[in-house]
Amino acid sequence: MNFSETIFALASGRGRAGVAVVRISGPGAMAALEELSGQSRPEARRAVLRPLYRSKDKSLIDQSLAISFPGPKSFTGEDVVELHLHGGPAILAALFAELAAFPAFRPADPGEFTRRAFEHGKMDLTEAEGLGDLVNAETEAQARQALRQMQGELGRLYDGWREQLISSLAHLEADIDFPDEDLPDGVAAAIAPKIAALRGEIESHLADGHRGEKIRDGLDVVILGQPNVGKSSLLNALARREAAIVSDEAGTTRDIIEVPMDLAGYPVTIVDTAGLRDSENVIEREGVRRARDRAKKADIRLFMTTADAPDIPSEFADLFEESDYRLVNKSDLATIGIKENAKSRIFSLSVKTGLGVDGLMTALEADVTRRLDLSGAPALTRLRHRQALEECVAALQRFEAAREPELAAEDARLAVRSLGRITGRVDVEDILDVIFGDFCIGK
Ligand SMILES: Nc1nc2c(ncn2[C@@H]2O[C@H](COP(=O)(O)OP(=O)(O)OP(=O)(O)O)[C@@H](O)[C@H]2O)c(=O)[nH]1
Ligand SMILES: [K+]
């Protein structure tokens, strides 16, 4: 990482805008503002008017509002200048041309401002990831979870576990250094219960049903059933738009159709599938294969039948489980031969008249809210964290089984290291490109 370079980027959204914010970070930031404006640098953290001029003919680029944040009290920990300009493409192009011409200035890479903040100790890796999630959050739950992580909730949890382990390890080192001395039954035995308790805590954090990861990715709600029962009609009713083709021809839908939605503040993807039946048509067969495949990965499954034949047909009874929803559609055409029961998740519908659709929606909202409830302890949010915690648990299990103090100490060290990699307390150079490469430019 080369901190002698000054980086700049548009920090606000692309395209025409009332105001655009350009961020500049690095050793040349203040001098650049002085040079562009022909005035001395403004007082720290005060918004001031600064007209900016082209270097070659001193013509005005734009009237800007400038704020300086001298390091280390800035987002990146370096000298930072923020310029608020009129958000026109020509103005931005002119400013970027001027900035790029300064020696050791260049456009920022994706996530580079946040990466510099991490490298200068302004935030740990989980906080940086939380910031990335916050920028990408589309639902209220995603934003709330991201904000909690950005404020250090997860980082504190993982660092706390790491500190507990380190203090246990320190006792163990004493054991190794004085192997011949009379340590009663070995210190390793004394710390074993603490290690077991910590491992239990990490294991229960891991066994959270992927709640935090699903808040980021959304729950999959998959609609399944025979051709023509009204699956695509339901998708359109839930999405409130014509996302899928509806027709009275059996076998209309062949591909998987996904509609992202916000249910009670939580992200879900409603998935429409091909009608399940044996078909001679290769394309339809592929559609059915995809539908079955998707059914197996679903978080919530809605099995649709119709009022004249409400039972789950034998062709796909293998997919059906007690916890799945049963939707009996076309109640406008026939009296339902089955009793509606929200508890056992049987819903009578007429997608055509709209009857029962709101009730289903309310039940789904309650279900999703229960599954993804945010009120409790912070949840694991990423595979990267999950893998590190699994490594940690495995190392602790080996530690507990080890006979030799030296081997035990090595496993304890590995466990500490796995935890340290989550927050970035130990060498993580190898994963930084991946983590920050996910960010957009200007963050
Ligand atoms: N009477 C009545 N007709 C309905 C109802 N829901 C859907 N339909 C009709 O049933 C036919 C099939 O609807 P679709 O939504 O295409 O059914 P599908 O399950 O997606 O069918 P495939 O994609 O072929 O598997 C259409 O003509 C719809 O208008 C309903 O509640 N009552
Ligand atoms: K159809």
Ligand SMILES: [Mg+2]
């Ligand atoms: Mg369909």
